[in-house]
Amino acid sequence: MSKHEENIKKEFEAAEGIQDTQAEVVKNKDGKISQLGKVDPTKGRGGQTSPDDPEIRRIQELSGYLKVDLNQLPSAGRFYREDFEVHIRAARVGEIRDFSMMDETNIKDVDDALNSIIVGCTKIMYGNQRGSYRDILEEDRIYLILSIRELTFKKGEAKLMMPVGKKSCTTKSCKSQESIELRTDNVQFNEVDEMIEKYYDQVNRCYSITTKSHGELTLAPPTIGVMRAITDWVRKREEENKPWDKSALGVLPYLQREWRGFNDKEIFSAITAYQGWETGKYTLIFRLIEKMKIGVKPEFGYPCKSCGAEITVPLSFPGGLKSLFVISDISSELL
Numbered sequence: 001m002s003k004h005e006e007n008i009k010k011e012f013e014a015a016e017g018i019q020d021t022q023a024e025v026v027k028n029k030d031g032k033i034s035q036l037g038k039v040d041p042t043k044g045r046g047g048q049t050s051p052d053d054p055e056i057r058r059i060q061e062l063s064g065y066l067k068v069d070l071n072q073l074p075s076a077g078r079f080y081r082e083d084f085e086v087h088i089r090a091a092r093v094g095e096i097r098d099f100s101m102m103d104e105t106n107i108k109d110v111d112d113a114l115n116s117i118i119v120g121c122t123k124i125m126y127g128n129q130r131g132s133y134r135d136i137l138e139e140d141r142i143y144l145i146l147s148i149r150e151l152t153f154k155k156g157e158a159k160l161m162m163p164v165g166k167k168s169c170t171t172k173s174c175k176s177q178e179s180i181e182l183r184t185d186n187v188q189f190n191e192v193d194e195m196i197e198k199y200y201d202q203v204n205r206c207y208s209i210t211t212k213s214h215g216e217l218t219l220a221p222p223t224i225g226v227m228r229a230i231t232d233w234v235r236k237r238e239e240e241n242k243p244w245d246k247s248a249l250g251v252l253p254y255l256q257r258e259w260r261g262f263n264d265k266e267i268f269s270a271i272t273a274y275q276g277w278e279t280g281k282y283t284l285i286f287r288l289i290e291k292m293k294i295g296v297k298p299e300f301g302y303p304c305k306s307c308g309a310e311i312t313v314p315l316s317f318p319g320g321l322k323s324l325f326v327i328s329d330i331s332s333e334l335l
Helices: 003-015 054-061 093-100 107-121 138-152 224-239 246-250 264-275 279-291
Strands: 033-035 084-088 122-126 161-163 179-181 206-210 216-219 299-303 310-314
Touching (some): 138 224, 161 310, 216 279, 224 264, 246 264
Antiparallel strands (some): 084 122, 299 310
16 A cells, blocks of 8 residues: 555544554564554644545545446446446435425426435546536436435335236236336346447447438437426426427437536527428437437336246336335334
8 A cells, every 4th residue: 555545544534533543562672562552543644645635535525425336327337427436325314304295296396306316315526526416317317316215225124116917927827926126136228229339439428420411410318417407498488488399308408418508598599400400300310319218118027926927017106206215115114
C-alpha cells in the first residue's frame, strides 16, 4: 500500500470514528517484545492529507452506499461514460413515508415519487466528480428502484409476488404455481434487434446509423433528465391549453443525449424541426427506436413448477406501486 493510500485509509477511519491501532513496540536486550505500549488514537492523522483531497471526499461521500454492477442493468452500462458509477443505499423511513403518499392515479405524481427514491438513495460518480440522478437512463430506473428495495428489506419481509393466471400454463390440466416473486435476479429485459446492434458506437456510447436518404443518425436510450425536461415542457403546454405533437414524446428523447441546457427554448426548437420531417424520415426513425428498446419486459417467461412448460407472467404490483416500499401483507406481523 502506497503512502498516499495509507493516508486516505486513515482519513476514512477518522471520519468513521475508527481509531488508529498502531502502538509503539518495546523490546528487551534479547530483541524480544516485552510490551506493546499504549495505543495513540491521534497517531497518523495530523497534517497528513488535506480533507479537500478528492479521493478522501469520494470515500466519505460513498460511505454506506453499495456500488451497482452496471452489467446487471437493462442497459448493461453501454450508454454511459466509461467512468460512470451509480451507488445505492437502503431507503429511509422518511423517504418511504413520502413515497407512500403518492397518488397512483396521477402519472406526474407517480413519476415524481419514483424519482424521489432515486434522488434520495443513489449517488452518481464520474471518477471523483459527482454526477446527477438525471444522468441515469430512464429504462434503468425501475431496476435500480428494485435494487434499492432489496437493500431496504434485506430479510425478505416484503416480497413482491406476481400472480400467475390459471390458464398461464399451456399444458392441459396442469396446476402451475400461484405466484412468482419479483426480484432483480429474475426480471427479464428487452433485447436490441441484431439489425441495430451492429451500429453500436463504442467510442460515443450510442448507435451511429448511416442511412441512404437521411445521413447519419445518432440514437440512444434517453436519460431521466431528458425525459423530465420534455414532460415538464408538455405539462406547461397543457396547463396553458396550447397544442403539442404527442408523437414527439416517443421519438425526440432518443435523439437528445444531454439534458443539461435542454431548456424550453431548445425543446420547442427540436419539436418545430421534428414537425418539418418528411414521412420517410419519421417512419425510419420510429422503426429504429422500436428495435433498439431496452428496459424491463412488460411480461416474463418462467418454467412451470409442475410440468416445466413456459408460463407467461405479466409484470404487476398487486398492492399497487406503493407496495414497492410499503408492505402490503401485514398478516405475518399480527399475533
